[in-house]
Amino acid sequence: MAAFGPKQLDPAAIAAAYGPLDADPWLTTQRQAAAAAYADAPWPEFAKVTFHPWKLFGDGTAAGVTYPEGAPAAPAGVTIQPLLTAPAAVLAPFKPYLFHQTAPTDRLTAYHLAHLNSGFLIRVPDHFHSDQPLVLNTQLLAGVNAHRHLLLLVGRDAQITVVDHFTGEAGADSADSIVTEIVVGEDSRVDFANVDAFGANITAFVRRQAQVAANGILNWTAGVLNDGNIIADTSTNLVGTGSTADVKVVALATGKQVQGLNTRVTNIGRQTTANILQHGVILENATLVFNGIGHIVKGARGADAQQENRVLMLSRTAHGDANPILLIDENDVKAGHAASVGRVDASQMYYLMSRGLTKELAQRLVIRGFLGAVLTAIPLPAIQQQLIDTIERKLIHGQRIAHQQS
Amino acid sequence: MDTLEVKNLHVAVDDEDGHQVILKGVNLTMHTGEIHAIMGPNGTGKSTLSETIMGNPKYEVAEGDILLNGESILDWPVDKRARAGLFLAMQYPAEIAGVTNAEFMRAAINARRDDDHQISVREFIKKLDEKMALLDMPDEMAERYLNQGFSGGEKKRNEILQLLMIEPPFAILDEIDSGLDIDAMKVVAKGVNAMRGPQFGTLIITHYQRLLNYIVPDVVHVMMDGRIVKSGGPELAKTLEKEGYVGLRDDLGLDVPLTDDSDITPGKGEA
Numbered sequence: 212m213a214a215f216g217p218k219q220l221d222p223a224a225i226a227a228a229y230g231p232l233d234a235d236p237w238l239t240t241q242r243q244a245a246a247a248a249y250a251d252a253p254w255p256e257f258a259k260v261t262f263h264p265w266k267l268f269g270d271g272t273a274a275g276v277t278y279p280e281g282a283p284a285a286p287a288g289v290t291i292q293p294l295l296t297a298p299a300a301v302l303a304p305f306k307p308y309l310f311h312q313t314a315p316t317d318r319l320t321a322y323h324l325a326h327l328n329s330g331f332l333i334r335v336p337d338h339f340h341s342d343q344p345l346v347l348n349t350q351l352l353a354g355v356n357a358h359r360h361l362l363l364l365v366g367r368d369a370q371i372t373v374v375d376h377f378t379g380e381a382g383a384d385s386a387d388s389i390v391t392e393i394v395v396g397e398d399s400r401v402d403f404a405n406v407d408a409f410g411a412n413i414t415a416f417v418r419r420q421a422q423v424a425a426n427g428i429l430n431w432t433a434g435v436l437n438d439g440n441i442i443a444d445t446s447t448n449l450v451g452t453g454s455t456a457d458v459k460v461v462a463l464a465t466g467k468q469v470q471g472l473n474t475r476v477t478n479i480g481r482q483t484t485a486n487i488l489q490h491g492v493i494l495e496n497a498t499l500v501f502n503g504i505g506h507i508v509k510g511a512r513g514a515d516a517q518q519e520n521r522v523l524m525l526s527r528t529a530h531g532d533a534n535p536i537l538l539i540d541e542n543d544v545k546a547g548h549a550a551s552v553g554r555v556d557a558s559q560m561y562y563l564m565s566r567g568l569t570k571e572l573a574q575r576l577v578i579r580g581f582l583g584a585v586l587t588a589i590p591l592p593a594i595q596q597q598l599i600d601t602i603e604r605k606l607i608h609g610q611r612i613a614h615q616q617s
Numbered sequence: 618m619d620t621l622e623v624k625n626l627h628v629a630v631d632d633e634d635g636h637q638v639i640l641k642g643v644n645l646t647m648h649t650g651e652i653h654a655i656m657g658p659n660g661t662g663k664s665t666l667s668e669t670i671m672g673n674p675k676y677e678v679a680e681g682d683i684l685l686n687g688e689s690i691l692d693w694p695v696d697k698r699a700r701a702g703l704f705l706a707m708q709y710p711a712e713i714a715g716v717t718n719a720e721f722m723r724a725a726i727n728a729r730r731d732d733d734h735q736i737s738v739r740e741f742i743k744k745l746d747e748k749m750a751l752l753d754m755p756d757e758m759a760e761r762y763l764n765q766g767f768s769g770g771e772k773k774r775n776e777i778l779q780l781l782m783i784e785p786p787f788a789i790l791d792e793i794d795s796g797l798d799i800d801a802m803k804v805v806a807k808g809v810n811a812m813r814g815p816q817f818g819t820l821i822i823t824h825y826q827r828l829l830n831y832i833v834p835d836v837v838h839v840m841m842d843g844r845i846v847k848s849g850g851p852e853l854a855k856t857l858e859k860e861g862y863v864g865l866r867d868d869l870g871l872d873v874p875l876t877d878d879s880d881i882t883p884g885k886g887e888a
Contacts, residue, residue, distance in 0.1 A: 557674075562711035565671055566725035566779060567699035576716045576724070580762070583715025 216268035216322060219250035225325045232272055232328065235299040237306070245315040245324035255317040255418075255444065258502050259532050260471030262442045266414050268322060269386030274329040275357025277350045279378070285333065286343040289371065294330030294360055305332050309362050312392045312420040312448075319416040323358050323388035330360035333373070337366035337396070344372035344402075344591055351413055353382025361391040365399050367424075372402040372590045376597075379410030379438075386414050393421035395429050397451060402590045406434040406598055409441065411466065417443035425451030425480065432588045434598045435462035435470060435491075436605065446475040446504075449483035449514075460489040461585035463602055464497035464529075465609050475504035478514035478544070487518035490582050493529035494609030500531075505546060506538040515545040522552045523581055525574070526613055571610045578606060619649045619686055619702060619786045621670070621818065627680035628662075628669050638679070639665040641843035647836075649786050649818040654829055656854060657840035658862045658875050663822045664708060666840070667789040670820075671705040672698045685787075700729055704785035706776035708792045712764040718775065719745060719759040722782045729783070748781040752808050769796040777808040784812070789820045794828040806831030826858040839865060842873040 222243035230239040254263060285291040292301060302309070309332075315321035333345070351357050363373060375391065387409070395401045409415055415437070423429050433445055447456040456476045464470050476485035489501045505516035520533035535548035555577050563573035579586075582602065589595040628640035639662045647653050657663050669676045670683055672695035682689050690698050713721070722745065727735045736744075745759060752774050764772055773793055780788050790809065794802050809819065809832050821832060829837070829851065837853040838845045841862070846869055847853065857865060866873055 556711070559711045559713050561673060561695060562707065563713070563721070564694070564696040565699055565705055565707070566721070566783065567696055567728035568724055569696055569728065570694070572724060572728070573696070576721070577713060580713050580715025586715075 215263060216318065220246035220322070220325055222246040229272060229326065229328075232295045234296045235302045237299065237302065238295065241310055242325045242327065245321045248315040249318060249321040249325065252315060252318045252321045255319055255442070257442050257444070257471040257473055257500070258534055258536070259500050260442060260469065262440070262469070262471060265440050266384065266386050267319060267416055269356030270326050271356045272328055273355050275352050275355040275385065275387065276329050276359055277352060278348060279350050280348045283331065283345070283347045285345050286341045288336060288339050288341070289345060290334045291345070292332050294332050294362070295327065297332060302332070304334070305362055305364060308364055308392065308394050312422060313390050313418060319388065320390065320418060323360070323390050323416065326358045327360050328358050331362075333361070333363045335363070335365040335369050335371045337368060339366065339369040339371065341371060344374055346374045346376065346591070348376050351377060351379045351385065351387055351409055353380040353410070353412055354385055356385045357387040357389070359387075359389050363391070363393045363403070365393075365395050365401050367396040367398055369396060369399040370401075373404070374591050374594055375403070375405040376594060377405070377407045377409060379408065379413045381410050382412060384412045384414070388416045389418070391419040393419070393429070395421065395423040395427040397424040398426045399424070400428040400430070402430045404432040404434070404589050404591065404594065406594060407437055407441070407443070408601060409437040409439055411438035411468070413437070413439045415439065415441050417441060419445050421447040421456070422450050423447065423454040423456060426453045427451060428454070429456045430588070431456065431458040432585065432590070433458070433460045434589065435460060435472060436598070436601050437470060438466065438468060440469045442471045444473040444475070446473070446477070447485070448477045448479055449485060450479050452480045453482045454480055455484040457486045458488070459585040459588045460501070461582045461598070462489070462491035462499055462501070463605055464491065464493045464499035465495055465605050467496045469498040471500045471502075473502045473504060475506065476516065477506040477508065478511040478516055479508050481511060482513040483511060483515070485514075485516040487520070488585060489520045489533070490585050491521070491531070492523045492525065492578050492582065493531050494525045494606070495612055496526070496528045498530040501533045502536060503534065503548065503550070504536045504538070505548070507541050507544050507546065509540040511541050512543045514541065517547045519549045521550065521581070523578065524552065524554055525609065574610065575603065575606050618815070619818070620646065621787050622646045622684040623666070623670065623681070624684065625681035626666070626669065626678065626683065628665055629677050629679050630665065630675060631677070639843055640669070642681070643840075643843070643845055645838065645845060647787070647818050647820060650815040651818050651836065652813065652821065652832065652834045653819070653836045653838065654821040654823060654834040654854065655838045655840055655845075656823055656826070656857060659824065661840050662843045663840055664791055667705055667791045667820070667822055670789060671695060671703060696728070702786040704780055704783060704788040706780060706788060706790045706793050708795065710764050710772050710776060712767075714762050714765050716763050717760050718763050721763050722779060725779065725783055744782060748778055751781070751811060752778055753804055754778060770798075770801045773797060773801070773805055777805050780812065781808055786816060787818050787820070788812070789822065791822045792824065793821070794823055794825065802828060803831060826854045829854045841866060841871060841875075846871060
């Protein structure tokens with residue numbers, strides 16, 4: 212489907228086409244509402260990223276995803292069920308949350324909600340504690356547009372680790388949307404890691420939105436290693452008093468792709484603590500934009516919002532941006548930011564090379580060190596290693612291309 | 618036997634003070650099996666010489682040559698020089714987060730070997746344990762990030778540890794004694810002396826004679842104002858300690874300005 216998307220969506224046509232996917236007619240009414248909101252909804256904001264002409268729109272009722280390791284399994288006590296086939300009774304406890312954080316207030320979210328073709332509902336009950344992680348391995352299919360929605364609902368005084376891992380199938384183009392809602396209950400701790408490695412054929416809008424209740428902790432690690440054009444919004448609302456979000460993002464941009472990332476934490480409750488750490492590397496002709504957004508709303512007394520956004524560029528034709536955006540509407544707060552866009556440190560390169568390491572290997576070590584602050588925070592060693600391997604592979608590929616061009 | 622030759626070396630550097638000529642014709646020949654020391658007052662070009670031999674891109678060779686086993690290495694990048702056999706223990710080693718000391722040293726050893734003869738993990742660990750024990754380094758230093766958060770003394774020891782692990786034919790030790798107390802200096806000297814043998818040559822750059830009590834050199838060179846002005850045996854270092862650089866300068870009848878801090882004053886490091 213064309214760039215810029217359709218001018219409007221017809222709720223009746225959406226209901227006719229997608230309604231048959233929904234076990235609970237309530238879902239269809241949600242689709243219709245999103246379709247109705249679409250025409251007047253503004254584009255989502257990604258500062259310094261021109262994504263509007265991308266092929267972000269594509270319909271279809273086929274799921275657009277597959278699970279290379281079988282349907283996701285949850286640790287005992289945790290329930291996980293497909294969103295669309297959930298009957299009303301199953302859906303009922305999720306309804307107070309489902310689509311609440313991702314209301315159709317922007318064009319791309321509205322499009323996503325109207326066209327949902329896969330998704331999961333995960334419920335982690337009160338007092339649940341487990342060291343066993345819940346891992347979702349999802350592959351985005353080539354040529355089939357995926358609109359996948361996930362709701363992770365974590366009760367009170369619970370603790371869980373969730374890894375949401377995406378890969379892409381090579382082949383025909385697709386326009387995908389991945390939207391996730393996370394609810395962290397009071398006194399709960401959630402370690403959430405998403406690793407996005409979509410293929411070059413996939414253009415995607417990614418939105419993950421979390422809310423954290425009183426004294427809840429969300430440790431969020433995001434690995435953004437896609438090959439295609441991506442806009443990704445990772446946002447957390449610290450709603451409850453004393454809640455904390457620690458968001459770490461590692462990103463690698465290669466080829467001609469553009470990856471535009473908003474990483475936002477909004478301090479709403481009192482004594483809330485927000486930390487954003489983003490480290491990214493850009494090779495070849497790629498573009499990587501980090502918008503770090505720290506917002507302290509009026510009334511969030513004693514809030515603390517810190518962020519650090521750093522980008523390393525490995526080629527002269529790379530484009531990088533690290534924009535710290537601090538919006539502070541309360542006086543009694545602490546906030547700070549650091550940002551840099553630079554090249555690999557010459558004295559580090561000299562030192563490593565003086566021990567015989569080739570320029571390429573020295574560069575990869577410096578980069579791995581640079582990304583290490585985030586990589587080591589990934590909760591699952593296997594996923595961590597996979598990420599390191601993917602980065603290594605992309606770096607070697609990028610260096611080879613740079614070498615051919617020089 | 619390997620040979621390192623420095624011939625009529627003139628070197629300039631561009632820094633915030635503009636274009637400065639630092640080396641004005643240095644000649645030096647050394648072989649494996651020999652320990653040379655270069656002494657000299659501050660700002661006389663000792664570090665420039667060591668960085669230029671290693672291939673620091675900040676320094677520009679205006680004239681002269683550097684030869685390793687008869688072949689000019691001036692056009693070689695630093696990593697090629699390292700693999701060909703040069704090693705520089707630096708005054709200010711870089712800190713690299715996220716890369717462990719052990720991982721780095723293994724990469725350095727393997728950079729000298731082809732793909733079919735990479736050092737095994739077991740062999741590497743055995744060697745590392747042995748060398749760290751020699752230098753009284755705690756095991757945990759192997760897993761710390763490269764030089765990150767190391768004290769001055771730990772960095773110096775770590776440079777010597779790399780020397781012992783890599784075992785290059787030629788090592789230049791640039792002010793390896795600066796900022797070390799006597800015990801730490803003895804440990805460093807023990808490490809260097811362990812390398813001593815027919816396969817190893819070293820050039821020790823120092824401001825003070827003190828280190829040379831523990832690593833006794835075969836040849837001592839004195840550098841002033843960008844040149845080697847006198848060479849001799851280990852006794853030259855002792856003479857210098859008694860008379861100071863000013864005394865030697867006057868004995869040689871040189872018209873060379875010496876900076877305020879040029880006399881040998883034990884306990885002061887070179888800035």
